[in-house]
Every structure is written in structure tokens, then in C-alpha cells.
Amino acid sequence: MGVKKVGYEPTWIDKLYIPAILKGMAITFSHLFKKRYTVQYPEEKWIPPAGHRGAIRLNRDEKGRVKCVGCEMCSTACPAKCITVVPGVAPWDDREKYPVRFEIDMLRCILCGMCEEACPEDAIELTVIYDFAGYSREDLIWDKERLLKNFDITVDGKYFERSKEETGL
Numbered sequence: 001m002g003v004k005k006v007g008y009e010p011t012w013i014d015k016l017y018i019p020a021i022l023k024g025m026a027i028t029f030s031h032l033f034k035k036r037y038t039v040q041y042p043e044e045k046w047i048p049p050a051g052h053r054g055a056i057r058l059n060r061d062e063k064g065r066v067k068c069v070g071c072e073m074c075s076t077a078c079p080a081k082c083i084t085v086v087p088g089v090a091p092w093d094d095r096e097k098y099p100v101r102f103e104i105d106m107l108r109c110i111l112c113g114m115c116e117e118a119c120p121e122d123a124i125e126l127t128v129i130y131d132f133a134g135y136s137r138e139d140l141i142w143d144k145e146r147l148l149k150n151f152d153i154t155v156d157g158k159y160f161e162r163s164k165e166e167t168g169l
Contacts, residue, residue, distance in 0.1 A: 045160045048128050053111045055129035056104055056142070057150035059122060066148065067123035070097035077118035082108035102144040107137060127154045 013019065039046050048054065059067045070087025088100035115124050127150060134140040142150075153159055 042131075045131075047160055048130060052128055052130070053113050053126040055106070055127050055132050055150055056109070056111075056115070056147060057125055057127050057154060058102065058144060058147035059125055059151055060148065060155075065092070066098060066102075066144065067121050068099045068102060068119075069095050069121055069123070070099045071120065073118040073120060074115035074124050077114045079112060079114060080108045080110050082106070083115060099144060102147065104142045104147065106132070106140040106142055128159055129154065 061067045068085075069090075070085060072085045072087065075081075075083040075085050082105040084101065084103040084105075085099050086101035087097040090096060090098040092098075111126060113126055116126055129150065132140075153162065
């Protein structure tokens with residue numbers, strides 16, 4: 001009893017690889033005439049589509065105060081466990097608590113939006129900001145002031161029209 005060969009056995013033309021090379025060159029040549037999608041960043045910015053999940057911001061209320069009531073629902077819902085909220089007694093009469101300390105470790109954040117979904121006050125929100133960077137690990141641990149700054153530069157929807165100097169990021 002011999003062993004029966006099963007499968008494809010290449011011919012001598014296939015072993016020369018000429019058809020495969022010509023097919024690859026044809027695909028490459030066809031891409032030369034297609035529209036290019038290159039964006040000349042940073043002079044030209046890519047505008048993200050609706051529903052894009054970028055950097056996180058803390059929203060302000062009508063009086064300019066942080067909307068967060070320190071309930072810690074966002075940190076509970078976060079699968080990456082990157083949100084730290086330390087609530088304290090609010091100095092205002094309209095709420096019991098507010099965040100004394102609010103930090104997000106953007107190195108661990110996966111921008112999933114679970115914090116936004118869990119927040120009962122719509123205090124935390126994902127923005128269109130995708131071009132953030134830092135020189136050290138500490139630069140990407142965002143505190144309450146940095147998150148409120150993200151609100152200030154994105155609240156009017158004109159983030160991409162501003163220059164780098166205007167945003168301060």
C-alpha cells in the first residue's frame with residue numbers, strides 16, 4: 001500500500017512563480033490610479049465621523065461648575081480601572097457631593113465609552129480629540145483641571161479650526 005497524495009500539486013509554470021508575480025504587479029499597478037487618502041498632518045487635520053470616541057472630558061453645568069456629583073459610577077463601570085474619583089462634601093446647596101479629586105490614566109484607558117454610559121449626570125463624555133500625547137507617564141494621567149480644559153476647547157464644536165497654540169495641548 002502506497003501513500004495517496006491529496007491536494008494541489010503545482011505545475012512547472014507555477015513553480016516559476018511568474019503568474020503570481022504578474023498578478024501582484026497588476027494589483028500594484030491598479031492602485032496607482034486610485035484616489036489617495038493621505039492627510040498632510042499636522043497642517044491638515046482628519047475630521048472624525050460622528051460617534052468617534054476620542055479623549056475624555058468632564059462637562060460643566062450652566063454655572064461653570066463641574067457636573068460630576070462624585071457618585072463613582074464611571075470608575076465602577078470602567079473595564080480598564082483607569083478612573084479614580086475621590087468625592088467630598090459639596091460647597092453648593094444643589095448637590096451632596098462633588099469630586100475633590102478626579103483622575104483618568106489615559107495610558108490604561110481603552111476609550112470604550114462605558115464611563116459615559118454609566119454617568120447619571122452626563123458629566124463625563126468622549127470627545128473628538130485624537131491627537132494627544134505626552135513626554136512622560138505623568139503627562140497622561142489627567143486630573144480634573146485637564147479634563148475640564150478638554151471641555152473648554154471642545155464645547156463649541158470647533159476644535160479642529162483652532163491652532164495648537166490656542167488649545168494649549
